[in-house]
Amino acid sequence: MxxxxxxxxxxxxxxxxxxxxxxxxxxxxxxxxxxxxxxxxxxxxxxxxxxxxxxxxxxxxxxxxxxxxxxxxxxxxxxxxxxxxxxxxxxxxxxxxxxxxxxxxxxxxxxxxxxxxxxxxxxxxxxxxxxxxxxxxxxxxxxxxxxxxxxxxxxxxxxxxxxxxxxxxxxxxRAQDPGSLAALEERYRNSPRFGDDRRYWRDRLSSLSVEDDNRVMATVPRKCTAELSAAHRRDLEVLAGETGGMAAVVIAALASFFGDRSGRPDVVLGLTTSGRTSRIMRDSAGSFDNVVPLLLSDVADSPVETLIDTARTTLLGALRHQRYRFEDMQRDRGVPSSGRPFGPVVNLRLNERAVELAGHRAGVGMLTSGPVQDLQVDVYHDGLGSLHIDLLGNSRTYGARELSDLHRSLMRFVEQFAAQARRPVRKLALVPPLS
Known part of the structure; x- marks a missing residue:
């Protein structure tokens, strides 16, 4: 460098x-x-x-x-x-x-x-x-x-x-300075691992159609926020303990919701990742986050427990290859790097801990993680026991009422998801569309 x-x-x-x-x-x-x-x-x-x-x-x-x-x-x-x-x-x-x-x-x-x-x-x-x-x-x-x-x-x-x-x-x-982190990124792009990651994503995305999307990002996205009740949070935690962990449960629930909304059997979500695969990177700051696709097939016909297992396997593979950039994936597919992300974007912060200040615990709040091209779901712990589910939408695409209705439907769906874990997704008692 x-x-x-x-x-x-x-x-x-x-x-x-x-x-x-x-x-x-x-x-x-x-x-x-x-x-x-x-x-x-x-x-x-x-x-x-x-x-x-x-x-x-x-x-x-x-x-x-x-x-x-x-x-x-x-x-x-x-x-x-x-x-x-x-x-x-x-x-x-x-x-x-x-x-x-x-x-x-x-x-x-x-x-x-x-x-x-x-x-x-x-x-x-x-x-x-x-x-x-x-x-x-x-x-x-x-x-x-x-x-x-x-x-x-x-x-x-x-x-x-x-x-x-x-x-x-x-x-x-233990933090590395930005110059050292930039050199680390350059070494990755010239390493065999970069080629392995590229081949992995080429194979995963080979059957994914290319969709044109020329929508313009709004200056500030619309946002709806809510906290999951303690009882429903415990339901999800019990299900997570019995199956593939909380991240897989949340991914499965969101795939079910957006699959039902689209009417398609296969669902693609974009997952925000930290882009950090080594101790050096995790100990440092910088900007490495990435958006990687999660492709889940036959969502509607899968029992919830099976879908969670599929989500867990898909998630592990994506995280193993998370350093390969979204822009490179799009370029490999012949899509402009400024093009549409892979479906609704999901941002998970499920391991957040309270911050200790002189013996007192401070909760963490998220305001924004940047612009939103279509839809984004932020699911995060505040470190004090609460689980928040926020829905953000491009204000050029979604009106305030439309986004609010969609968020309420999402919350009601997540609340009932854990209680019906042994039924096929298609037969869940889905919430009716809000007028």
Missing amino acids: TVMETEGRGVFPLTRTQRGLWAAQMREPAVPFVIGQYLEIFDELDIDALRRAARVAAIEFGSGVLRIVEVDGEPFQCVDASPERCVELVDLTGHADPVGAAHDWMQSDCATPVAITENQLVTSALLRVGQEHYFCYVRAHHLALDGYGVMSMVRRTAQLYNADIVGTPAPPS
């Missing part, structure tokens, strides 16, 4: 993933390609200590202080820790509804386009909504961090903060 000097900073090329994101952002300058997440904290905080911890974590990972620069009209990246980056403190306690005002503030910030060669790619803020009640918010352009990377940096910030509060050294960081 070539490193050049410009204005006293070492700059190096974008990875293949980043170049795709750069091109997408150039095509759609009004669309914010950002990740937005937050912690909800019920405790008083040492704000200066939190700011110190956030700055150290950003520098350790490098991705938190990443800059995009242009050299002779071409995009490059560099790590620039020179500006003092401070966690902004926003006091919303004077509002009639401080919590609502905090959510509005965060959603508005996530909806604001980022001038990627002029602005910081990663920003954070602490929103005070009451005595011992805060939202700790992070927004990152996808060029710098994906969702996994954001949470890695948040957890490291908490680790540094806790060590500062009790006056003990924090464990050393």
Whole structure:
């Protein structure tokens, strides 16, 4: 990998993933390609200590202080820790509804386009909504961090903060800097594993038809959110324990729902993956996430337990080959890299743990994982025991009422899915369409 000097900073090329994101952002300058997440904290905080911890974590990972620069009209990246980056403190306690005002503030910030060669790619803020009640918010352009990377940096910030509060050294960081991660990606693309992954996906996608899709991404997707009741969550957990695990159960449920909606026996879902297949990558930040296809056949005629087993096997294969880029799969199929993803996209965060801050547990909230071309389902634990199911839709395609009705149907379907695990999907007591 070539490193050049410009204005006293070492700059190096974008990875293949980043170049795709750069091109997408150039095509759609009004669309914010950002990740937005937050912690909800019920405790008083040492704000200066939190700011110190956030700055150290950003520098350790490098991705938190990443800059995009242009050299002779071409995009490059560099790590620039020179500006003092401070966690902004926003006091919303004077509002009639401080919590609502905090959510509005965060959603508005996530909806604001980022001038990627002029602005910081990663920003954070602490929103005070009451005595011992805060939202700790992070927004990152996808060029710098994906969702996994954001949470890695948040957890490291908490680790540094806790060590500062009790006056003990924090464990050393194991994160690799962005330059090393870029070199790691380059080595993968020149390795035998890259060829193996390419052949795997060519075989899997050989029978999949190519569909034209010229729809334009909306600036901000519509979103419906709900929390699964404790009783229905336990039903899914029991079924997961008896079959293929929670991820396979959720994939099977969503395949059943969208298969019934489309009337087709075979279902294709797009699965968001972390793109991280090694300890080095999992210990680091950066932007590696990917969307890989999950192809499930004869969904309607399969007993639920059989479908879950199929989902588990399909999921294991996809994760084993998850580093092969969506854009490369599309190119191999003769589809523009900006084309439609593989069916509704599913984003699973089922192993999220609470973040510990000075002995208090903070829950995790998802705001956005970027633009949505058609439909996306986010299923995630908040770390405090709740399971959330959010449905996001392209607002140019789905009206508010249509998306809300679809989300309610999805929730009702998931609630009854576990209770009828031994019946064929076709014979489930499916919820009727909402008028």
